[in-house]
Amino acid sequence: MSFDRSILRHTGVQLVLDLSDAPDTGGVDLAPALAAMAALEGGAVANVSEGRQVGHYWLRDPARAPSDAIAGRIRTVLDDIDRFDAGECDTVLLVGIGGSALGPEFAFDALASARPTRRLVVLDTVDPAGMAHILHPVDPSRTLAIVASKSGTTAETRTALRTVEAHWAESGACFADKAVAVTGIGSPLAALAAGWRATFPVWEWVGGRTSLTSAVGLLPLSLCGIDTTELLAGARTMDAWTRQVPADNPAAQLAAVWWVAGRGRGDRALVIQPYIDRYQGLSRYIQQLAMESLGKCTSRDGADVVQGLAVYGNKGSADQHALLQQLQDGRDDALVHFIATVGHPTTTPLQLEAADLQLSLLEGTRDALASVGRPSVTIQLADAGPRSLGALIALFERAVGLYAELADINAYDQPGVERGKRATAQHLAAHGAIADALDATPVTAAVLAQRVGMDPGRAWRILTQLSATHRASVITGERPSEDRFSSVG
Amino acid sequence: MSFDRSILRHTGVQLVLDLSDAPDTGGVDLAPALAAMAALEGGAVANVSEGRQVGHYWLRDPARAPSDAIAGRIRTVLDDIDRFDAGECDTVLLVGIGGSALGPEFAFDALASARPTRRLVVLDTVDPAGMAHILHPVDPSRTLAIVASKSGTTAETRTALRTVEAHWAESGACFADKAVAVTGIGSPLAALAAGWRATFPVWEWVGGRTSLTSAVGLLPLSLCGIDTTELLAGARTMDAWTRQVPADNPAAQLAAVWWVAGRGRGDRALVIQPYIDRYQGLSRYIQQLAMESLGKCTSRDGADVVQGLAVYGNKGSADQHALLQQLQDGRDDALVHFIATVGHPTTTPLQLEAADLQLSLLEGTRDALASVGRPSVTIQLADAGPRSLGALIALFERAVGLYAELADINAYDQPGVERGKRATAQHLAAHGAIADALDATPVTAAVLAQRVGMDPGRAWRILTQLSATHRASVITGERPSEDRFSSVG
Numbered sequence: 012m013s014f015d016r017s018i019l020r021h022t023g024v025q026l027v028l029d030l031s032d033a034p035d036t037g038g039v040d041l042a043p044a045l046a047a048m049a050a051l052e053g054g055a056v057a058n059v060s061e062g063r064q065v066g067h068y069w070l071r072d073p074a075r076a077p078s079d080a081i082a083g084r085i086r087t088v089l090d091d092i093d094r095f096d097a098g099e100c101d102t103v104l105l106v107g108i109g110g111s112a113l114g115p116e117f118a119f120d121a122l123a124s125a126r127p128t129r130r131l132v133v134l135d136t137v138d139p140a141g142m143a144h145i146l147h148p149v150d151p152s153r154t155l156a157i158v159a160s161k162s163g164t165t166a167e168t169r170t171a172l173r174t175v176e177a178h179w180a181e182s183g184a185c186f187a188d189k190a191v192a193v194t195g196i197g198s199p200l201a202a203l204a205a206g207w208r209a210t211f212p213v214w215e216w217v218g219g220r221t222s223l224t225s226a227v228g229l230l231p232l233s234l235c236g237i238d239t240t241e242l243l244a245g246a247r248t249m250d251a252w253t254r255q256v257p258a259d260n261p262a263a264q265l266a267a268v269w270w271v272a273g274r275g276r277g278d279r280a281l282v283i284q285p286y287i288d289r290y291q292g293l294s295r296y297i298q299q300l301a302m303e304s305l306g307k308c309t310s311r312d313g314a315d316v317v318q319g320l321a322v323y324g325n326k327g328s329a330d331q332h333a334l335l336q337q338l339q340d341g342r343d344d345a346l347v348h349f350i351a352t353v354g355h356p357t358t359t360p361l362q363l364e365a366a367d368l369q370l371s372l373l374e375g376t377r378d379a380l381a382s383v384g385r386p387s388v389t390i391q392l393a394d395a396g397p398r399s400l401g402a403l404i405a406l407f408e409r410a411v412g413l414y415a416e417l418a419d420i421n422a423y424d425q426p427g428v429e430r431g432k433r434a435t436a437q438h439l440a441a442h443g444a445i446a447d448a449l450d451a452t453p454v455t456a457a458v459l460a461q462r463v464g465m466d467p468g469r470a471w472r473i474l475t476q477l478s479a480t481h482r483a484s485v486i487t488g489e490r491p492s493e494d495r496f497s498s499v500g
Numbered sequence: 501m502s503f504d505r506s507i508l509r510h511t512g513v514q515l516v517l518d519l520s521d522a523p524d525t526g527g528v529d530l531a532p533a534l535a536a537m538a539a540l541e542g543g544a545v546a547n548v549s550e551g552r553q554v555g556h557y558w559l560r561d562p563a564r565a566p567s568d569a570i571a572g573r574i575r576t577v578l579d580d581i582d583r584f585d586a587g588e589c590d591t592v593l594l595v596g597i598g599g600s601a602l603g604p605e606f607a608f609d610a611l612a613s614a615r616p617t618r619r620l621v622v623l624d625t626v627d628p629a630g631m632a633h634i635l636h637p638v639d640p641s642r643t644l645a646i647v648a649s650k651s652g653t654t655a656e657t658r659t660a661l662r663t664v665e666a667h668w669a670e671s672g673a674c675f676a677d678k679a680v681a682v683t684g685i686g687s688p689l690a691a692l693a694a695g696w697r698a699t700f701p702v703w704e705w706v707g708g709r710t711s712l713t714s715a716v717g718l719l720p721l722s723l724c725g726i727d728t729t730e731l732l733a734g735a736r737t738m739d740a741w742t743r744q745v746p747a748d749n750p751a752a753q754l755a756a757v758w759w760v761a762g763r764g765r766g767d768r769a770l771v772i773q774p775y776i777d778r779y780q781g782l783s784r785y786i787q788q789l790a791m792e793s794l795g796k797c798t799s800r801d802g803a804d805v806v807q808g809l810a811v812y813g814n815k816g817s818a819d820q821h822a823l824l825q826q827l828q829d830g831r832d833d834a835l836v837h838f839i840a841t842v843g844h845p846t847t848t849p850l851q852l853e854a855a856d857l858q859l860s861l862l863e864g865t866r867d868a869l870a871s872v873g874r875p876s877v878t879i880q881l882a883d884a885g886p887r888s889l890g891a892l893i894a895l896f897e898r899a900v901g902l903y904a905e906l907a908d909i910n911a912y913d914q915p916g917v918e919r920g921k922r923a924t925a926q927h928l929a930a931h932g933a934i935a936d937a938l939d940a941t942p943v944t945a946a947v948l949a950q951r952v953g954m955d956p957g958r959a960w961r962i963l964t965q966l967s968a969t970h971r972a973s974v975i976t977g978e979r980p981s982e983d984r985f986s987s988v989g
Contacts, residue, residue, distance in 0.1 A: 014957035015979040027964075031957050108818055125636035135818050137858050139844050139851035140884055141777020147614035167817055167861070170854050177850055220822075277831050280769070280810060288630020295814055299822035306826020319830025321769060323812030325784055328656055329597055329624050331920055333709075333788035337795020339916040341808025342766050353968035355628050361666055362628035363969060365659050367931050368924075369626050370965055372656070374958065375923030379916070391964065395629055427828040427868070431820055434864030435857075442856050468503035468520050469863065475516075475880065476859055479842035480852055490504040 019261045021252045025245065025393035026402045028261040032377060032387045033346075036267035041257035044266070044416035048409070049254070053077060058218075058423035059311060065423050066216035067408065070224040071247040071401075081214075088211060092230050092239075095209060098189070100155045101129050103234050106175055107159035107227070108135045108167045110219020111193075113299050114404075115231045117292035118223065118242070122397050128236030129155075137170045146175065151184035155234065157191045159227050161213045163198025166435065193226050218423055220300050221408055224401075238397045245401025253409045262409035265388065269320060269410070270417050272346045272386050277305070277320045279386075282338065285350040286327030286373045287395050293350070294324030297407055304411050304422040311421055318418045327351070328372050339379050347380060347387040349373050350403070354394040441465055445473045446482060453486050453495035467492070508750045510741045514734065514882035515891045517750040521866060521876045522835075525756035530746035533755070533905035537898070538743070542566060547707075547912035548800060554912050555705035556897065559713040560736040560890075570703075577700060581719050581728075584698060587678070589644045590618050592723050595664055596648035596716070597624045597656045599708020600682075602788050603893075604720045606781035607712065607731070611886050617725030618644075626659045635664065640673035644723065646680045648716050650702045652687025655924065682715050707912055709789050710897055713890075727886045734890025742898045751898035754877065758809060758899070759906050761835045761875050766794070766809045768875075771827065774839040775816030775862045776884050782839070783813030786896055793900050793911040800910055807907045816840070817861050828868050836869060836876040838862050839892070843883040930954055934962045935971060942975050942984035956981070 017030040051057040054077025057065040069075050073082040097103075105115055112135040119131040132154075134145050156175055160168040179186040192204035193211045204210050211226035222228060224246055233239045253262035273279040281301060283294035306319035325333065327349070338345050351373055355366050373389075380387050390406075392399040415422030444463040460470035474496045477483035486495045506519040540546040543566025546554040558564050562571040586592075594604055601624040608620040621643075623634050645664055649657040668675040681693035682700045693699050700715035711717060713735055722728045742751035762768040770790060772783035795808035814822065816838070827834050840862055844855050862878075869876050879895075881888040904911030933952040949959035963985045966972035975984045 014960060015981045018957075018960075018980045020980065029957075029961070109820070109822055112818070113822070125633055136777040136815070137817055137854045137861070138775065138777040139846070139854045139858075140841075142854065143846065143851075144614055144778060166857060167820070170857050173850060174854065177848075280812075286627065288625040288627040289633060295822075298812075298814070302823055302826035302830070306828075306830025308829040317831055319826040321810075321812070321826070321831070321833065323769075323787075323810070325787070326625070328626055329601070331598070331656070331917065331924075333598055333602070333784075334791055335920050336914045336916040337791035337808040337810070339795075339920070340797040341791070341795025342806055342810070344810065352629075353965045355969055357628070357632070358969055359666075361662060362632075363971070365626045365628045365631065365663060366965070366969060368655060368659050368928060369628075370962070371924045371927035371931055372626070374927040374961070375920055375925075378927070378958075379920050379923050389961075391961070393968070425825045427825040428820065431824050431828070431861075431864055431868050434868050435820075435860045436864075438860035438863040438867070439856060442860055468507075468518075469867075471503060471507075472518070472863070472878075472880070473859070476842045476855070479882070480844055480847055480855060482852070491507045491509070492504045 019259065019264060024248045024252050024402055025399045026249065026406065027391040028265065028406070029389040029391060030264060030268060032381045032389070033268045034271045034386055036264060036271050039267040039270055039417070041263045041267060041413070044413045045257065045260070045263060047416045048412060051412070058421060060421055060424040060426065063423070064216040065218070066214065067218070067221040067224060068250050070217070071243050071250055071405070084214075088226055089229070091211065092226060092233055095230070097155045097234050098208075100153050100189070102132055102149060102154040103129050103231050104132045104134060104149055104154050104156045104175065105159060105231050106134045106156060106168060106171050108165060109299065110222055111159035111161070111168070111227055113292075113296050114223035114228045117296045118228060118232055118237065118400060119235055120292050121289045121395065121400055122232070122237045123235055129234055131231055131235050134171050134175065137167045142171065142174050146178045149178065151179045151182045151186075151189065155189050155191065156186070157193060157231055158200065158204070159193040160198070160200050161195050161217070161219055161222070163194045163200030166432070191230070193230060220303050223404060241397040242401040245398035246405040249402040249405035250409070253406065262406055263413055265406065265410040266413035266417060268388060269346065269414055273320065275418070277318060279344055279346040280321035280323060282334065282345045282347045283322060283324035283350070284327045284330055284347055286369055287350065287352055287392075288326060289395065290350065291326045294322060298322040300407060301411050303425050303428070305415060305418065305420065306427070307420040310419045316418065316420065318420055320414070324348075328369060331372055331376060335376055335379070338385070339383060343385060345385070349377055349387060349389040350392065351389070352392045352395045352399070356394070441469070442473050445470055446477055449483055449496060449498040451497055451500070453484070453497040455492060455495055457492060459496065508748065508753060513737045513741050513891055514888045515738065515895065516880040517754065517895070518878040518880060519753060519757060521870045521878070522757045523760045523875055525753060525760050528756040528759055528906070530752045530756060530902070533902045534746065534749070534752060536905045537901060540901070547910060549910055549913040549915070552912070553705040554707070555703065556707070556710040556713060557739050559706070560732050560739055560894070573703075577715055578718070580700065581715060581722055584719070586644045586723050587697075589642050589678070591621055591638060591643040592618050592720050593621045593623060593638055593643050593645045593664065594648060594720050595623045595645060595657060595660050597654060598788065599711055600648035600650070600657070600716055602781075602785050603712035603717045606785045607717060607721055607726065607889060608724055609781050610778045610884065610889055611721070611726045612724055618723055620720055620724050623660050623664065626656045631660065631663050635667045638667065640668045640671045640675075640678065644678050644680065645675070646682060646720055647689065647693070648682040649689050650684050650687070650706075650708055650711075652683045652689030655921070680719070682719060709792050712893060730886040731890040734887035735894040738891040738894035739898070742895065751895055752902055754895065754899040755902035755906060757877060758835065758903055762809065764907070766807060768833055768835040769810035769812060771823065771834045771836045772811060772813035772839070773816045773819055773836055775858055776839065776841055776881075777815060778884065779839065780815045783811060787811040789896060790900050792914050792917070794904060794907065794909065795916070796909040799908045805907070805909065807909050809903070813837070817858060820861055820865060824865055824868070827874070828872060832874060834874070838866055838876060838878040839881065840878070841881045841884045841888070845883070930958070931962050934959055935966055938972055938985060938987040940986055940989070942973070942986040944981060944984055946981060948985065
């Protein structure tokens with residue numbers, strides 16, 4: 012009896028994938044998925060709905076880009092990041108949302124030294140109180156602001172940018188001197204940033220959720236003292252490993268485990284449990300990577316499908332006291348991913364004892380799940396450094412891509428998000444219309460709703476917010492439908 | 501047509517529950533659940549498996565405690581917290597895990613002022629690198645340490661405590677002068693803390709996951725300048741509201757929505773989406789509250805059941821770019837909870853514009869889900885202050901309790917966690933046994949596993965960690981089963 016078959020490791024890669032407690036994937040034909048991935052890496056228009064190539068793998072190994080021109084541009088940006096002079100600053104403020112923020116935030120939290128060259132502050136909200144709280148300790152005279160938006164039109168980022176500019180203006184500092192844009196070539200943000208300190212490009216063939224190894228991630232991370240060369244090297248070695256034949260390919264095996272465990276329809280959530288304290292943000296990062304890529308209702312040839320993999324998690328030892336009860340005794344709908352380091356930088360006897368307890372917490376939980384027939388996956392990292400993190404991210408990126416091939420969906424578009432952006436714009440217009448419809452006579456939400464042609468419940472919600480922010484007067488009734496609203500007197 | 505039926509509000513409570521987009525709950529008989537909750541509040545032994553009362557509701561309204569003695573003890577602790585002299589310190593270090601950490605951590609993140617009286621640092625891990633990173637900026641001379649463990653025997657907290665003591669020792673500071681225990685009366689931790697600055701009790705009738713309004717939450721929060729009187733008042737007003745008849749009772753209605761939406765078996769995950777930036781930790785808190793309470797395999801009379809509600813989430817506007825794609829287009833297995841404030845403390849024109857965008861993002865997402873027939877719940881808070889937060893927590897606490905009544909399970913025990921603790925202890929022993937079994941002759945994991953009677957895969961994992969931490973030598977083979985391990989020479 013050997014445990015070899017289910018443990019995948021590879022010379023030069025600091026990550027071991029242990030599938031001993033995962034379901035058998037023998038029945039899954041992975042060859043077409045790997046062929047499609049090879050075509051994608053070769054420059055095929057894999058994002059068919061948007062008519063785009065998908066090139067995040069080239070970022071780690073420019074020689075693999077489909078043209079010398081692309082390879083040259085990737086190398087130039089790497090050089091530009093290396094040579095960039097951030098001036099005097101001890102803080103990097105990253106203004107961005109979703110794919111422009113989650114990767115850098117996670118990697119900084121995971122990798123920054125206890126006394127980082129510069130600290131990273133992420134502004135990824137338009138909540139006014141939240142923005143004020145984040146900006147309060149930010150001193151413009153000692154801060155470089157990076158504004159990241161591939162399209163350069165993201166409403167949240169534009170509003171956040173104006174808030175940041177106002178923060179600079181209050182202190183009398185010049186924003187342009189301290190501002191850098193990371194955006195698509197020719198985007199409205201690029202135009203706005205013409206007088207800024209610098210602009211770095213995001214290529215149209217890089218999606219937000221796979222942009223960690225583009226300027227979106229590399230610029231803020233390198234400014235904060237993180238060894239991005241090692242991060243790229245880790246991703247590159249994993250990319251090489253995950254091009255191998257299915258039996259030796261950890262991304263293919265992981266995708267197949269997800270497929271079998273969830274019966275090809277996502278019946279099991281991926282629970283991401285790093286027993287590495289500083290990886291707490293990992294589940295949030297993978298949540299975006301997997302759910303935005305795989306939560307789709309249309310196959311590539313237009314057929315109706317229902318796909319998706321829910322992702323959640325927290326951090327290992329704390330979850331011993333939170334998730335474990337349900338994952339062990341309750342609904343059987345999860346596939347836990349245990350992630351741990353085996354090496355630890357410093358090793359006093361007390362630290363070794365703590366490391367042994369941490370490993371035993373993981374092993375105890377893994378065993379408890381196995382004893383009731385619940386599957387899990389274990390990923391062992393050599394250490395918690397940038398090379399291991401790069402390998403881990405690249406593993407999940409490719410596993411998500413291969414899973415999409417098995418499901419025959421486009422992992423690289425996000426039609427729902429685009430619809431959400433349009434719905435938001437419509438609601439913003441409706442908000443203005445209701446505010447304009449108010450006059451001195453107090454009337455119910457239903458009356459105002461009728462004036463502008465809107466659902467009364469929605470009108471009531473907008474009016475409640477307008478009155479709470481002193482832009483409408485309200486006479487509260489017995490019931491919401493009896494609340495009467497008027498303009499402010 | 502009225503929208504009243506589905507919007508619940510109540511005089512004096514700063515929270516509105518909007519179920520307009522949630523399924524109809526008319527068929528759910530909530531009367532028995534409310535009767536059971538009344539018995540629980542009256543002092544019944546509701547935690548049957550552990551033979552304990554369940555009294556977190558008394559903490560907010562001691563007059564409701566089942567005896568004058570209990571009421572008096574609750575009031576005494578409130579007074580003691582008020583009068584406690586923390587000495588000179590600008591940092592509170594909370595050492596605890598699970599229920600002893602998640603609540604205070606979330607509430608501090610949500611409520612602390614931008615320049616808090618004292619900042620809160622939470623140590624809830626035994627990962628040696630994580631502990632070192634957390635403790636690095638902690639200056640013992642200016643820090644009060646609170647060690648929270650109800651049982652006083654939690655292995656993680658004991659190990660973390662020793663690490664904290666070592667940190668104090670390194671700086672030459674006296675730990676006992678700066679240390680406070682929050683623990684069960686007569687626990688081993690209480691004995692250990694005999695010479696410490698103070699000890700506060702956690703009653704046996706308070707579970708970790710509902711301990712925010714006990715000394716576990718109130719002590720660190722009040723030391724950090726948070727108005728815990730308001731927090732308690734918010735919880736108390738919600739408690740009063742949620743004792744009402746089902747039709748007017750937001751906790752009963754919420755529990756019924758969960759029940760109907762998930763067909764009584766948790767088929768929909770609760771996705772917690774606060775459009776309040778500083779509530780990012782809320783989903784993690786509710787994850788523990790719901791999953792540890794409801795993830796059970798046995799009904800109260802011993803029948804086999806499969807129960808549980810998965811909980812995940814992040815924060816609203818960022819998720820527009822992450823979860824929404826799947827929740828809208830992918831698997832239909834979620835019940836989104838939108839949580840927002842309508843009031844905002846400061847209101848420059850730019851801040852109002854941001855607030856309107858934030859509301860429109862919420863409304864757009866809510867609408868997008870409704871347009872494809874996917875349910876959601878919206879919770880509107882008057883503001884993001886301590887009273888609203890207290891009401892919100894109390895709403896979820898009682899909804900979880902009532903859901904457990906519908907499912908006929910004990911929401912207040914955690915047998916899986918207890919089994920996990922035993923499994924961890926066994927693994928720790930196995931770890932030691934493998935280390936002791938090493939000698940100068942390199943042998944495979946299988947050989948060592950046989951020596952101590954263990955699964956070879958598990959032995960290999962332990963040996964890999966021992967070699968990575970320089971406590972074993974390894975000659976790496978072609979495959980893991982061919983790796984050969986020996987003692988360090």
